[in-house]
Amino acid sequence: MRRFLTIGPNGPVETPESEATVFYYTAPDKDEQLELGERWGIDRHSLEAALDADEIPRVEFVGDTMSLFWKRPTSTRSDKRILFNVASMGVFIRRRCMIVVMSDDHYPVMGHEFADATTFAAFLLRMLHHTVQHYFEHLKVIKMISRELQGKIESSMDNKLMLNMFSLSESLIYYLNALESDGAVIRKIQANPEKLAPVRDDLDYLEDLQIDHEQCRKLTEIYESVLAGMVEARSGIMNNNMNVLLKNLTIINLVFLPLNLLAGVGGMSEYSAMLGGMNKGVGYALGIAGLGFIGWATWWLLSRYVDDHNGPNRRKKGFSKR
Numbered sequence: 001m002r003r004f005l006t007i008g009p010n011g012p013v014e015t016p017e018s019e020a021t022v023f024y025y026t027a028p029d030k031d032e033q034l035e036l037g038e039r040w041g042i043d044r045h046s047l048e049a050a051l052d053a054d055e056i057p058r059v060e061f062v063g064d065t066m067s068l069f070w071k072r073p074t075s076t077r078s079d080k081r082i083l084f085n086v087a088s089m090g091v092f093i094r095r096r097c098m099i100v101v102m103s104d105d106h107y108p109v110m111g112h113e114f115a116d117a118t119t120f121a122a123f124l125l126r127m128l129h130h131t132v133q134h135y136f137e138h139l140k141v142i143k144m145i146s147r148e149l150q151g152k153i154e155s156s157m158d159n160k161l162m163l164n165m166f167s168l169s170e171s172l173i174y175y176l177n178a179l180e181s182d183g184a185v186i187r188k189i190q191a192n193p194e195k196l197a198p199v200r201d202d203l204d205y206l207e208d209l210q211i212d213h214e215q216c217r218k219l220t221e222i223y224e225s226v227l228a229g230m231v232e233a234r235s236g237i238m239n240n241n242m243n244v245l246l247k248n249l250t251i252i253n254l255v256f257l258p259l260n261l262l263a264g265v266g267g268m269s270e271y272s273a274m275l276g277g278m279n280k281g282v283g284y285a286l287g288i289a290g291l292g293f294i295g296w297a298t299w300w301l302l303s304r305y306v307d308d309h310n311g312p313n314r315r316k317k318g319f320s321k322r
Contacts, residue, residue, distance in 0.1 A: 001025070001026045001027065001028075001032075001105065002017075002023065002024070002025055002028075002032060003023075003024040003026070003107065004016065004017045004019075004020035004022070004023060004024070005020060005021070005022035005023075005024060005109065006019055006020055006021050006022065007021055007022060007117065007118060007119065007120070007123055008118070009118055010115060011114045011115040011116060011117045011118065012109050012110070012114055012117060012123060014110075020097075021096070021097055021098065022097070022098045022099075022100065022123065023040075023097060023098070023099045023100070024100045024102075024107065024109070025099070025100065025101045025102065026102045026104065026105045026106065026107060027102065027103060027104055027105055028051075028101065033047060036099065036101065040092065040094045040095075040097075040099050041094060042090075042092055042094075042099065042101075046067055046090065046092070047090070047101065049069050049088065049090065050069060050088055050089060050090025050101040050103075051088065051090075051101065051103045052088055053085065053086060053087045053088055053103070055069055055088045056069075056181055057069050057070050057071050057088075057178070057181040057182050057184065057185050058184070058185060058188075059185050059188050059189060061192060061195045064093075065092070065093055065094055066091075066092065066093040066195065066196070067090070067091075067092050068090065068091040068092075068124070068185065069088055069089075069090050069185075070088065070089050070090075070091070070128060070131065070182060070185060071086045071087070071088060071131075071178035071179075071181060071182050072086065072087055072088070072089055072106075072131040072134060072178075073085075073086055073087075073131070073134050073135050073138045073175065073178075074086060074087045074104065074106075075138060075141075081164060081167070082141065082145065083167065083171070084138055084142065084168070084171035084174075084175070085171065085174060086174050086175065086178045087102075087103050087104065088103060089101065089102050089103070089106075091124055091127070093120060098120050098123065098124070100127070108127075108130050109123075109127065111130070113126055113129070113130060114126050119197075119198070119199070119202065120196070121196040121197065121198040121199075121202045122198075122201070122202050122205065124196070125198075125202060125205050125206055125209055126205075128182075128186075128209060129205075129208075129209045129212065131182075132209065132212050132213050132216050133212075135175060135179065135216050135220070136216055136219075138175070139175075139216075139219060139220060139223060142168055142171065142172065142223065142227075143223065145164075145168060146165070146168055146227060146230070149161055149164055149165055149168075150230065162231070165227070165230070165231045166231060168227060169224065169227045169228055169231055172220060172223055172224035172227060173224060175220050175224075176217070176220045176221055176224055179213065179216060179217040179220055180217060182213065183213060183214070183217060186206075186209060186210050186213055187210075189206065190206060190207075190210065193206070251299060251302050251303065254298065254302055255295050255298045255299045255302070256295070258294060258295075258298060259291050259294065259295050
């Protein structure tokens, strides 16, 4: 899809194609890709780089032309989950025109932060700053989802929860790699400010962009480190929950083992013979009560044994022997 903008005193505004100075392509089809090559001289390699999520961010200055490739965050919903990833975008300056190529229908340029973008340099810097703010928003969502998953994992053994945690950790790794690569682009622009011909306000904005980008990178690094440690810790918690469940099931089986034996022996008319002239109702009531007492006593003894065996005093003795 194509959109046409012109940069005026109040920022970018949509305009007819004949008056446009900014040509904005979102998810270009084959005809639009052909137009990008024939009309604007964007070669196939550069166009593929602008649409390839695995492309390395960079900026190239050749004469009065510029080609910039930048990583930005994206999110999709799948199976009631939010999947975070990165995508590329390309910005090209050709013949006093700016061409923006997006791989999806991302069109943020009419926001309030673009109101004072009156030059190509200001417009470009605000687009880059918008992606940094987009990273911050995604980090907030990731932190919220992570806390929600933590509360569920503490009392659950569902593998799906752990897979969600792994997915968040993987997303943060992608974000951190993208931010570090984007940082190299910012440093190159700072080293060559004359290539964009920015005014003093643009230089100040570029410095603010670099500061916000570095803060976002450090925050992503912290989140990635914390989440990676939490994934490992939660894996141990899930293993412990499974061990506790297996312990309880084993105790239940051992409790019913003598009861099954006694019930099986007494069920072959021997118990009725043992009652003699006693009232059958009273006798069976006493038998059931006796089985219940045996079951409770077995459970109590086994629980005490397991707790004593795994208790701190037992562990201290084991360590002292070593």
